Amino acid sequence: LWPSVIGARGKSAPFKFCTMQFLSTLVASATLVACAQGFKFMAIGDWGASYESDDCSGSISVQQKADATQMGVYAQTNNISHVMLLGDNFYGSGIHGSCYSCRFEDTFEKIYDAADLETIPFYAIAGNHDHLGNVSAQIEYTKLSKRWKYPDWYYTFTSNFTDGGKTVSIQFIMIDTVINDIIEEPYTQHGPVFDFPGQPIASSGMPSPAAQMEWLEKTLSTSTADYVWVGGHYPVWSGCNHGPSASMVNKVKPLLEKYYTTGYMCGHDHCEEYIDEGKGPVYVLTGSGFECCYSGSKIDKNPPESIKFAYWHGDCPKGAVCPPTSENTAFTVFTATAESMVVDYIDSAGKKLFSTPALKPRSATAHAAVSEQ
Numbered sequence: 001l002w003p004s005v006i007g008a009r010g011k012s013a014p015f016k017f018c019t020m021q022f023l024s025t026l027v028a029s030a031t032l033v034a035c036a037q038g039f040k041f042m043a044i045g046d047w048g049a050s051y052e053s054d055d056c057s058g059s060i061s062v063q064q065k066a067d068a069t070q071m072g073v074y075a076q077t078n079n080i081s082h083v084m085l086l087g088d089n090f091y092g093s094g095i096h097g098s099c100y101s102c103r104f105e106d107t108f109e110k111i112y113d114a115a116d117l118e119t120i121p122f123y124a125i126a127g128n129h130d131h132l133g134n135v136s137a138q139i140e141y142t143k144l145s146k147r148w149k150y151p152d153w154y155y156t157f158t159s160n161f162t163d164g165g166k167t168v169s170i171q172f173i174m175i176d177t178v179i180n181d182i183i184e185e186p187y188t189q190h191g192p193v194f195d196f197p198g199q200p201i202a203s204s205g206m207p208s209p210a211a212q213m214e215w216l217e218k219t220l221s222t223s224t225a226d227y228v229w230v231g232g233h234y235p236v237w238s239g240c241n242h243g244p245s246a247s248m249v250n251k252v253k254p255l256l257e258k259y260y261t262t263g264y265m266c267g268h269d270h271c272e273e274y275i276d277e278g279k280g281p282v283y284v285l286t287g288s289g290f291e292c293c294y295s296g297s298k299i300d301k302n303p304p305e306s307i308k309f310a311y312w313h314g315d316c317p318k319g320a321v322c323p324p325t326s327e328n329t330a331f332t333v334f335t336a337t338a339e340s341m342v343v344d345y346i347d348s349a350g351k352k353l354f355s356t357p358a359l360k361p362r363s364a365t366a367h368a369a370v371s372e373q
Contacts, residue, residue, distance in 0.1 A: 043083070087178075088267060153206060236253050241297055267285065270288050270292065274345070292329050
């Protein structure tokens, strides 16, 4: 059984290119029985292969295909629940057209086509390159695909599993980190205007930054899950080429800490990172879905010695684990039990690059504090 998804709004506005409307509903989440390996899911960012034109003429990224193949190999021997897609789903400028664009078939369905990946859901959110096209088409594609899940501009779902007779819950909260930039900060180094020569297409029905932040705080404040992961495209912290995002540091990070969030997962920088500044939430950056890697040029923009793992070109931060880089792309695997959660970084050759320290479930004290707020 797949868990139900709760969209940001009860009913979305009509879309610009597709005529269907999405009705989000609240249904009890499915309970999954975890195998002996623990409850596992994958995450990957910046994976969308480029085409020079909208008719899908061109070549697929060799590195993206290699990463997808290795994800399938891993899934053959591990019980994977789902995959989190953390933005920049369609390079170079998103979907131009409707939810019937050939890009969905050619650069998603035909790439992540391993047998053990075809039977699990892929939960998507937009990145800056996606906002140069029609994001609402990506949302609407949910109605056409058996496994593409993108029900609203931002949304949440909860997965439950059993471990040693105990039911454990993981809540996933997906936010569109680009909305704030293209409306409030269009000329920062993270915005679509910076990354692509041309104005972004404002898709019909796009919510305001204030509405998203209000929804995010309400969702976090009412969560009683054992683990809570927020996912989006832009990083909070990053030592790679783009570096930290000011809007994320100033607006989202305080909420992650206030509500005892387990961590935040993202992409945007085409590298792999694990960051822990010692304030509760940890930061998993997995942005090498179709190429590796950017340079580690923003180390000094992060809290001192907070970068614990870096897979990029260039200097290694003090105290960090930095395996040699190559053309190999990478993805992450999260494994949860009733006792802890670990994140593994795996490259497209199947090599484990890094394993995080064990992350403990949110404590009863944290749950009580959240319920009082």
